[in-house]
Every structure is written in structure tokens, then in C-alpha cells.
Amino acid sequence: MSDTVRFGLLIAVVAGVVTLAVLSNRLSTRLRVPAPAFFLFGAAIASDLAPRLGQVPIVTVQRIVTVALAVILFDGGMHLGRARLRANTGAVLWIGTAGTLATAAALAALAHAFGLPWSGAALLGTALAPTDPAVVFSVLGRRQLSGRAGVLLEGESGANDPVGIALMAALLSAVNEHRSGAAGIGHGLAVFAAQMLIGLAVGIIGGLGLREFARRIPLPSEGLYLLRILAGALGLYGIAAAVDGSGFLAVFVAGIVLCDAHAPYAREVKRFHAALAGLAEITAFTVLGLTVSLRQLPHGDALGIGLALAVLLAFLVRPVLVGLLLIPVRLPRRERAIVLWGGLKGAVPILLGTYLLTDAVRDATRLYAIVFVVVAFSVLVQGGLLPTLASRLRVPMRVVEPEPFSLGVRLREEPENLRRLIIEPGATADGASIDQLDLDQGTWISIVLRDGRLLDLTGHSVLRAGDEVLLLTDATHGPDPDATFVHLPADPDAGPRA
Numbered sequence: 001m002s003d004t005v006r007f008g009l010l011i012a013v014v015a016g017v018v019t020l021a022v023l024s025n026r027l028s029t030r031l032r033v034p035a036p037a038f039f040l041f042g043a044a045i046a047s048d049l050a051p052r053l054g055q056v057p058i059v060t061v062q063r064i065v066t067v068a069l070a071v072i073l074f075d076g077g078m079h080l081g082r083a084r085l086r087a088n089t090g091a092v093l094w095i096g097t098a099g100t101l102a103t104a105a106a107l108a109a110l111a112h113a114f115g116l117p118w119s120g121a122a123l124l125g126t127a128l129a130p131t132d133p134a135v136v137f138s139v140l141g142r143r144q145l146s147g148r149a150g151v152l153l154e155g156e157s158g159a160n161d162p163v164g165i166a167l168m169a170a171l172l173s174a175v176n177e178h179r180s181g182a183a184g185i186g187h188g189l190a191v192f193a194a195q196m197l198i199g200l201a202v203g204i205i206g207g208l209g210l211r212e213f214a215r216r217i218p219l220p221s222e223g224l225y226l227l228r229i230l231a232g233a234l235g236l237y238g239i240a241a242a243v244d245g246s247g248f249l250a251v252f253v254a255g256i257v258l259c260d261a262h263a264p265y266a267r268e269v270k271r272f273h274a275a276l277a278g279l280a281e282i283t284a285f286t287v288l289g290l291t292v293s294l295r296q297l298p299h300g301d302a303l304g305i306g307l308a309l310a311v312l313l314a315f316l317v318r319p320v321l322v323g324l325l326l327i328p329v330r331l332p333r334r335e336r337a338i339v340l341w342g343g344l345k346g347a348v349p350i351l352l353g354t355y356l357l358t359d360a361v362r363d364a365t366r367l368y369a370i371v372f373v374v375v376a377f378s379v380l381v382q383g384g385l386l387p388t389l390a391s392r393l394r395v396p397m398r399v400v401e402p403e404p405f406s407l408g409v410r411l412r413e414e415p416e417n418l419r420r421l422i423i424e425p426g427a428t429a430d431g432a433s434i435d436q437l438d439l440d441q442g443t444w445i446s447i448v449l450r451d452g453r454l455l456d457l458t459g460h461s462v463l464r465a466g467d468e469v470l471l472l473t474d475a476t477h478g479p480d481p482d483a484t485f486v487h488l489p490a491d492p493d494a495g496p497r498a
Helices: 003-031 035-049 051-055 058-113 118-128 133-140 149-176 181-216 222-242 247-259 266-289 299-325 333-341 347-358 364-392
Strands: 143-145 397-399 418-422 443-450 468-473
Touching: 003 035, 003 266, 035 051, 035 266, 035 364, 058 118, 058 133, 058 149, 058 222, 058 247, 058 266, 058 299, 058 347, 118 149, 118 347, 118 364, 133 149, 133 266, 133 347, 133 364, 149 181, 149 247, 149 333, 149 347, 181 222, 181 247, 222 247, 222 266, 266 347, 299 333, 299 364, 333 364, 347 364
Parallel strands: none
Antiparallel strands: 143 397, 418 468, 443 468
16 A cells, blocks of 8 residues: 555544544534543543554643643633623632642642552642633533623633643652752742743733734735734743743633734634634544553552542532632522532643653552543533533523624724624613613614524614624714623622732
């Protein structure tokens, strides 16, 4: 068989696998099993049946998954955005940081109780502490939780990944330099703080720079605008990592900064990165699955310890520790229960587990197997039951239907007198008719979309939360119309301050 034929067959097989992976989302919806589970277990089974598939170097796997996670986090930041995050910034930072550290400490203590040495237990706890944006976004999928629960879950999964990765880097640095006691703790905290601060600074400055670059430097075609933002996001990851900062935090923050930017082809950029994030999710879980041998899981009590830690994490550690941290965050009990159950593990813990293999940590293979078992339990059990739990608790979960058709016009200049807003729950416009809105004479509503359909507008048409409104307004005078459609919480103590 010639090389050309082999290469053609390889391309056909890869295309077929990707097609099946995309179609698995339909099966995932019917079986209520998160799509990442299919990629992860399918690849693990394939590597057992064809051992050559599992011979990809761990370093190569790390690099592939790192790029995939950077894309996923950037898309997650753009999906979350400043508008949704505004009222929950303090709560997201609080549980994303303090929750990760507390979970890592509790899991380390439990792992040590199961017979692991403190060094290995601390690394294992750190690897398992972060929740995973790919799994959280995949489980929620086209569903939107009402209230603050969905924002907190998405925000936490994006915020605590950089925290967990920076914490792992700090611990490995301390272990490799044989630091212990107060010196090791101080060194680890210094490395951790530096990574967080540098990543945050690069994300904010780089995000603002990308926004201005996109607004001020025109390009000859739409496709180049999409590629420019992708290159810019990955460039920010590289810059932050090159100066010993958190590249993952940088791309997540940059995505938040860019979300609401008035820039050319902004909506096309979001759709492009959403598609890339879907491909990145498939890639990350597939290559990680190839590193695991299901036959080896029962060896060294990895299966038993992993299941025990997974059960304790889901039913004791997270409900107690994160539940205590959520006390200052004023959440209804039902939404609180969803947040506590929704701390899903995924690609990030497995990626952190691969660092144990490459850094020659003692008993690394066993620790890696334990990480995989905990992630498998979290994806299958917690992820699979999350929609059911939301239904049982009567937490409204709206299914966002796809909208394959688009209505729009292209303009050469930015339309300063055109506003596109989504009515937020509790806003003045929520439940009010158009005649009742106190809008300036130079402002009028031109189009309203509800559930993907155009509304026939009259003065008596009643608006409601979730409606997408297109406003024409005179930007030179009159009050800002945004306040009519955006809810500003009256209670300044709605959550912890950033």
C-alpha cells in the first residue's frame, strides 16, 4: 500500500471519527450522558484494543490539550461576558479561588487517609480540585439555568482552572526543588500569586488591545477577522506563559473583555470560536482517553480509591466546603443545590494528572489512574444527573433552540445609533408594554425577537425577559436606553465583593 493511500485512509478515518463525535451529541441528549464521556471512554477502549494508539508521547498530549483548553476557555469567556458576569463577579472569584484551594486541601487529607504519602496526596488533591469548562458547557449545552446558578457554574469552571493549574505548577516546583515546611509553602504561594497576577494583567491589557486592534485595523475579508482574534487569543496565552503567568487565566479574561465589544464581525467571531471550542472538546477528551488503559485501573487499588474519593467529593467535600463558602452569596436553596452538585470534573484534572507523569512523581501511574476514575464518575454520574436534578428541584432550565437562519445587513461604518440588547429578568422592560416604556423621543424599538421568531409590534406588545431588542436611538442626546432593558440589582450586598 502506497503512502498516498495510507494517508488518504487516515484522513477518511479521522473525518469519520469527528463526524461520529459530532453526532454523539444527539445520542448524549437522548441517553442523558454527557458527550465528553463518549470521547473519553471510546478513546480508552480503542487504545486497549489497538495499543499503538496509546503510544502518543505524554508531552504531545499535554500540548494538544493545552491548546484545546485555551480555545475552550476563550470561548467560555466570550459566552459568559461582562453583562452576565457583572452582578456575580465577586461570587465567581470567591468560589473559583477559595473553593479550589479548600477542595484541594480536603482531597489531599482524604487521599492521605487512604494510605498515600502527603506529597502524592497533595498533588492528587490539586489535580482533582478544578471543575472543567468543557464538561460544564457540554452538560448545559442548549439549556440555560434560570437565576444565578448557570452563571456561577460557568464562571467557576472558567475561573478555577487557572487557579488549579497554577497551584499544581507551584507544588511541582516546590517538590522538584525539595522545599518543605514553611519554605515550601511560601515558595508555592509566591509562584501561585505571580501566575495569577501576570495572567490577569495579560488578559485585561491584551483583551483591550485586541478589541482596539479589531476596531481600528480593517482587513479585506471576514475570514481574516476570525483568524486574527484566534491568533490574538493564542498569542496572549503564549505571552502569559512565557513570563511565568497563567495563560489560561489570560485567555479566559480576554474572552470576557471581548464579549461585548462593538467590533466588526463580532457575532461571526463568536460563532466561529464556539465551533472551534466544540472541536477542541472532542480533541482534548479523545487524546486524553488514549493515555488511559482501562485494564490497568483495578491495579494498585486505583479503582477503589478513585471511586471512594469521587463519592466523598460529590456527596461530602463539595457540598460542605463550597456550601460554606456560598453562605455569603445569597442564592435560593434550589439554585444552591444545583451549584453544589454541578462541580464537574473533566479534561483539566486529567491534564494536571499528566504533569505527574512527566515530572517523574513517585507512584505517578497510580495517581493518574485515580484521577481518571474520579473524572469518569463525575462525568457519568454528576453530569448525567444534573438536568434531572434541576427538573426535580424545579429550577427552570430553558432549552435554547438552534437558530440556523439569520436576518441582517452589512454596514461599512459602525452604527452608533443602533443598539442590540437582551432584556434581563427584573428590568423595567420585563413585563411592560412598549407604550409603558419611558424612552426618549429619539429612541424607538425597531425589531423584537422572541424564541427565535420576529414579533409583530404594536404599542400594546408586552416585552419579557430573554427578548432580543434592536433599538434605534439618537446617541447625541437623551438618557441611555440600556437601563430600561438591563436589570441593575438594588441590593449591593447580593454577593461577595471582588
